[in-house]
Amino acid sequence: MSAGDTVSFLLGMVGWVLTGVCLGHHQWKVSTLDGSVITTSTIYENLWMSCASDSTGVYNCRDFLSLFGLSDYVRASQALMIISIILGFFAAIITLFGLQCIQFGTSDPVAKARIASGGGALFIVAALTAMVPVSWYAFNITRQFYDVLYPGTKFELGPALYIGWAGGALQLIGGICLCLACKRATGATGEYAYKYRAPRSSLRPVSRNYPSEVDNSSNYGKNAYV
Template sequence: MDPIIEAVALFLGFVSWTMVGITIPNRYWKVSSLDGTVITTSTLYENLWMSCATDSTGVHQCREFPSLLALSGYIQASRALMIAAVVSGTFGVVATLIGMQCSKAGGENYVLKGRIAGTGGVFFLLQGLCTMISVSWYAANITQEFFNPLYPGQKYEIGEALYIGWASAVLAICGGVCLMFSCKLGTEKKTAYSYHPTRETVYSASASRRETQSTYGKNAYV
């Protein structure tokens, strides 16, 4: 595998893994459309863990969600998917570092190192898919509530954290695909040569055998 492709894939995977770590604690997963109105609470925003509000004086107040079981199903699923993305990205970074050709961790067996690097690509791809599903599912619920005229609760818009999550997913998928399709995952191929003796070779071998037998017969009784 080209070391440049390995370095680029590792860079993409590491950046995407870092962006996932930024996305999870970001408070702006969804933001209210009340910003700028002349009321006490000017902005409402939420993430997977808490709900916050900012009044007209700039004072922030946050309240964590009281119960996990009382949350909506998509929030619970998004939490699980984002945690799985962080874990997968961690394994992906470690496996890619070990499987790179310039790394001494895996020894000199480049076939094994290629397989390890390919496994890192699988982890990066899994990280990207988990992040993409989590962020897209969360955004779909925001838009569904926003455009529903019969929805009685507070309507929100897509926050900046979701855009960071989408960018992270794209980078992780690109890095994983580069590693999966560029690494040497198979064993070393050996070219098989078939031997087909010619007629001259057969005659030469027969003549040599007769001469050997004749010599042995002459010297047997000396």
């Protein structure tokens, strides 16, 4: 399974990097142009700050003044995204030690498969903890956009959310592939499954049939004795 677990590890790593890019991206939500005739500035926010840019491209950002002044879903999204980054880091380290091509630590293929399977499980958890806040954030943006009684600025989905979904999906696929590959490698009984085929030989064993001992005295008649 050396090729399969390596590809799965790379998928998880790419997804982890995209999750980090999503966390630091400025545009989680962007102010909508729907219903605006003249737009002089664009407002966009992420989990940590709010920015505004004018038509000339000059922008200014300010951090949120108080953590407790934010909405509950924003604070929960901050915590879940940080947890996802940490879990993805440990998943990558554990999976790296479980790769068959890495000659470090144990060389037992069963132990390698179990280590890689543990890393794959962590990739799955990291993917879920990244996709939940991204989806939750997008749900609130959509709900406020279609709420006719909402008095504040309405926003649309920013590019950071799509990056977060892509990163979570890649981590999820990589983790599932790692778990499935390691399950096939260890087999149903928990032992490393491999097929052994004896080498074929062109020489066939020759069976030799030796004649049984025969009483030669029966071949002589009584007249042969004096």
